[in-house]
Amino acid sequence: MNQAKQAVFLLAACQALAMSGSIVLFTTAALIGSTLAADKSLATLPLALLQLATMLTTIPAAFALKQWGRQRGFITGVLIGMSGAGLGVYAIFAGSFVLFSIAALLYGIFNGFVGYYRFAAADVATEAFRSRAISFVIAGGILAAFVGPQLATWTKDWLPATFAGGLVAISLLQLVTLLLLSLVQFPPLSEQTYQESGRRLGAIVQQPVFIVAVLGSMIGYGVMVLLMTATPLAMVEVNHPFHTAASVIQWHVLGMFTPSLFTGYLIARFGVLTIILIGILLNSLCIGINLSGMHALHFFSALLLLGIGWNFMFIGSTTLLTEAYTPSERAKTQATHDFLMLSFVAFATFLSGRLLNDWGWMAVNYTGLALIGVALVAVLWLRQRRFALQPHQIK
Structure with a gap:
């Protein structure tokens, strides 16, 4: 195995470990919050802070990775995540909702660094291998889809304080991540990359390739979140049992990540x-199925097609983005892309609940269809x- 492929394999493993930890936290955080918060309506506040921290970290993380190098930057992110997991354990034993919220925020900062694993894979890969490198790293989610939920279940009663064991498990996953990152041989950044800033950001974002890459990521990710978030609520409203809704989401997650094994090819x-x-097209078919009925x-x-459609749009758009910048422009271009994408995802998450509550399931889907239309035109x-x-030469 050559150096580039070894680095991609290690980054894929780091992605799998990070996503496994995130699934554990997303599975348990609201339950922990409900236990710790005096006002039960604040139970999901730690998760909201996690998402906010991830979004706000995208830009500083990109510049930290540029100034410190990929390896030191990623290791710093993992250490912040470990401190968040450790603080979370303490917060559960101390019964402190405030400390647990801070712990979630720290974990969100770590997630802000994790988002650059796919770009790091693109950087170490040759041009011919680049799309497959991005795809393989995102494929780490396949393992996480199986490991995360099981780990959350197995660790629930590890310690006297319920769910604290899950955060201990997250810390152990991050210890393994530190070891893997120490083995990755990132190419050294050139002096040019350190000293030159390249074109102005305004010039970069006006490129057609940048505009379409960002729209593809924003809409692909935003529509996925819009529909996925509303699906369990819509299913429960028409009396489908919760375990059926959970199975639908599991198949959706597998649809999101399994194609990564071949999307690059x-x-x-x-x-x-x-x-x-x-x-x-797959997202459009998903919406068509949703509009045609509400049987299991x-x-x-629909959710399986939604997952595959997200995979093609997200990996495709990430690959397209690599055509928009030079090495010296990498940090600010990637940071701008992810900031815009995650901002739209946060908006879509909020919009999903409002649309479903105020206008119903059909309105959610028609909104998704309108957004998909924008991506198609672009x-x-x-x-x-x-x-x-x-x-x-067009492809």
């Missing part, structure tokens, strides 16, 4: 714009521009 074979367009089979098939526009410039 598909991009290399058929072209990045073609794969994004297929992702848009409708939800299972990708076709870029495809037409490229065809006009290089009619024999």
Whole structure:
């Protein structure tokens, strides 16, 4: 195994460990919050702070990775996450909702660094291997989809304080991550990367390739969250049992990450714009199924397609983004992309509940369909521009 492929494999393992820990926390945090908070309506506040911290960390994390190097930057992120997990254990034993909220915020900062594992894989890979490198790292979510929920269950009663064992398990996962990161051989950043800032950010974001990459990520991720968040609530409203809703979400998560084993190969074979367009088509089919009925089979098939569609749009858009910057422009371009994407995801998460509560399940889906339409127009526009410039090379 050459150095680049070894680095990608190690980063994929780090991604799997990070996502496993996140699933443990997302599974238990609201229950912990409900136990610790005097006002039960604040039970999900720690998770809200986690999401906020992740979003706000994207820009400083990118510049830390540029100034300190990938390895030192990622290790710093893991250490912050470990401190959050440790503080969380203490908060549970101390019965402190405030400290647990701070712990979740620290873990959110760690997640802000994790978002750059896929970009680090793209940086160490050759151009021919780049799309597959991004795909393999995101494929770490396959393992997390199985390990995370089981780990949350197994560790529930490890310690006298319920759920504290889960946070201990997260700390152990991060210890393993530290070891793996120490083995990754990142290419040294050039002096040019340190000293030059490249083009102004305004010039970078005006590029058609940047605009379409960001729209693909924002809409692909935003529509996925919009529909996924509302699905369990919609299922319970029509009297589907909770375990059925949980199974639908599990299949959705597998749909999100399993295609990562081959998405990179598909991009290399058929072209990045073609794969994004297929992702848009799959999302449209998902919405069509949701609009056609509310039987369990409708939800299972729709959410599976939604997961695969997210995978194609997200990996495709991330791959497309690498065409928008030079090495000296990497940090600010990646940071701007992820900040915009995560901001829209946070908005879509909030919008999902409001639409479902005020207007119903159909309104959620029609909103998703309108957003998908915007992405379709954007990708076709870029495809037409490229065809006009290089009619024999368009993909």
